[in-house]
Amino acid sequence: MPKIVNHKERKIKIAESTWNVIVREGLENASVRKIALEAGLSVGSLRHYFPSQSDLFLFSMELVSDRVQKRIENTEYNGQPIEIIQQALSEVLPIDEERSIEMEVWLIFSAKTLVDQKLEELSQKVFIQMKTGIERVIHSMEQLQLLRSTINKEMEVLRLHALIDGLAMHHILYPKVLTKEEMVHTLTYHLQSLCVEDT
Template sequence: MPKIIDHHKRKILIAEATWKVIVEEGIENATVRKIAQTAELSTGSLRHYFSSQSELLCFSMELVSDRVIQRLESREFSEDQDPLEFVSEGVFEVLPIDKERKIEMEVWLAFSAKVLVDSTLNELSNKVYDHMHQGLKNVIHVLQLLQYAKDGLDLDLEVNRLHAIVDGMAMHHLLNPGHFTQDKMTRTLNYHLKSLCK
């Protein structure tokens, strides 16, 4: 009998090979040939799934975004849980605090740089930015709904500030992990979130 191939699993395998090449060798070396070699596929097999490098990069970045969203959506708040702890753990889903999330952030930063020179990636970049922004808006909104947040907060400005803090911390940690350690990242986020609360 011919072997049955799960095409979605194969695309995920290719996307993960793309992440590996980007993290180890940089996005400029994420060629179709190199990714196929890393995925242990022929170039022809890879092109069966992705007709261009941009299409492959888009799928790889969407997979990063989808995995973050899945983790966030699987979280449930219980009444005996500290609201501040609950929302901070949610924000940590998008920060490089472990190997998996570090890879996701490194890949995302490399992709973001590629967007500057490849306009075909703009739509996905904007889509993921909007998802991230909405997720951080939900963080502030949850604190407000639970009557944990200070009165009179400007929701839009606070979301902008939190988004900038999260992006900045991720970049500082990836570029200078010896100076801006994971512990500093954790304490900085908790300090900021506490400043929003009564």
């Protein structure tokens, strides 16, 4: 009886193998042959699922985005409102091994978006989704009467977005200089600076 192959699981395995090769050897060395070897497949089998390197990179990048979104949707957060907001925003910070790999891969792929239209379109889509999520955070803080009345909400969305991206990138590049604990502390400090004094 022939073995039944779960094609979705195999595509995910190939994408995860792509992440591993990229993190270990860099994007420029992530050849189809190396990725196939990492996934335990032949080059022909890999090309059956991803005819081009662009297709493979696009799916791998989409998988990063999907994993982050599902984690946010499926995690039950506990604590005071500001703590819950901090925990949710930390889903896109490299605070553990899983999220570190996701962020490192995403940053590496981001350079590729300059020359690959499909990746650029996905990157822009995720950027807008992130911005929309932060807009909801600021709106929720206002609804919960946490936000200071003098806050410029539009500017704070841009600033919080830039802060999160900067923290993630700086930790990936300089993990010994900006630690995981400092990332979370900086985010919490910033959120508290937006709140009324008795929060």
